[in-house]
Amino acid sequence: MQVWKFGGTSVGKPERMRSIRNLITADSTRKIVVLSALSGSTNALLAIGESLKTSNDDDATTKIDALRAHYDTFVSELYATEAGKAAGLQIIESEFSFIRSLAGIKPFTVKQEKELVAEGELLSTQLFQAYLVEEGVASTLLPALDFMRIDADNEPEIQVTEQILAEMLPAHDDKQIIVTQGFICRNPRGEVDNLKRGGSDYTASLIGGAVRADEIQIWTDIDGMHNNDPRIVKNTFPVRELTFDEAAELAYFGAKILHPSTITPARMFGVPVRLKNTMEPAAPGTLIADRTSSEVFKAVAAKDGITALYIHSTRMLNAYGFLRRIFEIFEKYKTPVDMLATSEVSVSVTIDNTERIQEISEELSAFCTLEEPDYDQTIICVVGNFSADNEGVALKVFKAMENIPIRMISYGGTESNLSLLVHSKYKVDALNALNDGLFAR
Numbered sequence: 510m511q512v513w514k515f516g517g518t519s520v521g522k523p524e525r526m527r528s529i530r531n532l533i534t535a536d537s538t539r540k541i542v543v544l545s546a547l548s549g550s551t552n553a554l555l556a557i558g559e560s561l562k563t564s565n566d567d568d569a570t571t572k573i574d575a576l577r578a579h580y581d582t583f584v585s586e587l588y589a590t591e592a593g594k595a596a597g598l599q600i601i602e603s604e605f606s607f608i609r610s611l612a613g614i615k616p617f618t619v620k621q622e623k624e625l626v627a628e629g630e631l632l633s634t635q636l637f638q639a640y641l642v643e644e645g646v647a648s649t650l651l652p653a654l655d656f657m658r659i660d661a662d663n664e665p666e667i668q669v670t671e672q673i674l675a676e677m678l679p680a681h682d683d684k685q686i687i688v689t690q691g692f693i694c695r696n697p698r699g700e701v702d703n704l705k706r707g708g709s710d711y712t713a714s715l716i717g718g719a720v721r722a723d724e725i726q727i728w729t730d731i732d733g734m735h736n737n738d739p740r741i742v743k744n745t746f747p748v749r750e751l752t753f754d755e756a757a758e759l760a761y762f763g764a765k766i767l768h769p770s771t772i773t774p775a776r777m778f779g780v781p782v783r784l785k786n787t788m789e790p791a792a793p794g795t796l797i798a799d800r801t802s803s804e805v806f807k808a809v810a811a812k813d814g815i816t817a818l819y820i821h822s823t824r825m826l827n828a829y830g831f832l833r834r835i836f837e838i839f840e841k842y843k844t845p846v847d848m849l850a851t852s853e854v855s856v857s858v859t860i861d862n863t864e865r866i867q868e869i870s871e872e873l874s875a876f877c878t879l880e881e882p883d884y885d886q887t888i889i890c891v892v893g894n895f896s897a898d899n900e901g902v903a904l905k906v907f908k909a910m911e912n913i914p915i916r917m918i919s920y921g922g923t924e925s926n927l928s929l930l931v932h933s934k935y936k937v938d939a940l941n942a943l944n945d946g947l948f949a950r
């Protein structure tokens with residue numbers, strides 16, 4: 510069994526949906542096919558939600574009508590037969606009547622917003638399954654809301670998924686293709702929830718781990734993980750092989766091609782992940798597995814929206830208790846720390862979630878002096894094979910960065926990551942400088 514995930518652009522046009530039907534049936538491997546919403550739909554649904562939250566009902570109606578028109582055209586172009594078109598139309602009738610009923614609920618809360626945004630994946634998968642039926646492909650649609658769960662901390666409950674799928678799948682042994690929704694899940698209250706933006710990648714990896722798939726394939730609009738952000742840097746190129754650790758660091762530190770947590774379940778169960786290009790299926794893409802290749806520098810990624818805090822000890826504590834006290838406070842407010850630098854009496858940390866910064870700062874102030882936080886920072890993460898006997902790694906990175914002010918450095922946390930914190934205004938220069946310095950071909 511393999512798990513194949515197709516992103517928004519891969520399902521965003523009728524001709525793309527037709528081509529993925531050909532891709533998934535080109536060989537006889539059984540596949541769980543995870544789909545995102547059609548490109549633009551999640552943003553459109555969130556925009557409708559924004560109008561409803563601010564009681565701008567006319568705006569919401571205009572936006573719902575526009576989205577409905579988009580799906581009408583999609584259905585009229587996707588199916589070849591009258592029966593296919595009728596099935597497609599029935600799907601959009603039913604989902605849009607639900608969307609309109611949600612829009613009538615006052616007040617429009619987070620619960621309704623999550624139900625609304627889930628419609629993107631509910632629509633794309635039902636339309637695709639109806640297309641597979643029209644094409645005579647042996648397939649079924651398994652609703653992700655029946656087996657994807659998150660706990661009270663928003664963490665996926667992979668054992669629950671494993672257990673439910675083990676019960677559900679045998680009934681579909683005669684189906685080569687099992688279609689399901691990416692992104693959406695249920696929370697402990699039984700409500701519709703999601704795995705955050707870009708979460709369909711994470712769904713694919715969670716399912717791949719839960720069913721111990723032979724391989725997880727993430728199909729998107731580019732030929733694999735590039736060595737640098739192709740939206741910002743020219744002359745990037747695909748990296749053929751990455752270890753789980755390298756790929757996890759790149760995803761966590763901003764490589765948008767993968768949701769930040771995608772690699773965790775795949776690594777836990779040792780399932781290889783292949784990144785492939787729907788527009789260019791013959792391109793080799795990137796293989797993420799348990800083995801490494803010989804290059805020292807593999808890739809660079811950047812994560813924006815970082816805040817750095819300087820925390821000085823007031824020396825009221827023993828040095829050995831200082832870090833524990835600090836991190837207990839971040840733990841209490843469920844705020845992960847990404848980077849860390851220490852001196853004799855001070856610590857500098859970065860966070861990307863500033864929701865609880867007020868409470869954190871107040872509690873830290875009881876035994877530390879805090880400076881004004883540095884907002885608008887970017888973590889630049891250089892990934893590669895940096896084992897301790899590999900000489901000159903830091904030198905090459907610093908040489909490339911010689912004209913860019915660096916706020917913090919982290920090296921040695923793993924053998925695969927060297928991170929630098931810079932003000933976000935230097936991000937583009939830093940990514941380009943590293944490209945020239947580390948990857949010039």
Ligand code: ADP
Pocket residue numbers: 515516517518519545707728729730731733734735736737738739740763764765766767810
């Ligand atoms: P999908 O809709 O298929 O999930 P995404 O837009 O989420 O696709 O991710 C693919 C995009 O990620 C690419 O088009 C590319 O612009 C962007 N991207 C950012 N960093 C990288 C990188 N290092 N390698 C490849 N793509 C990247």
Ligand code: ASP
Pocket residue numbers: 516517545546551552629691692705706707708709710
């Ligand atoms: N449709 C969701 C989003 O746009 C999930 C995904 O595409 O992975 O964020």
Ligand code: MG
Pocket residue numbers: 516707710765766767768
């Ligand atoms: Mg994505």
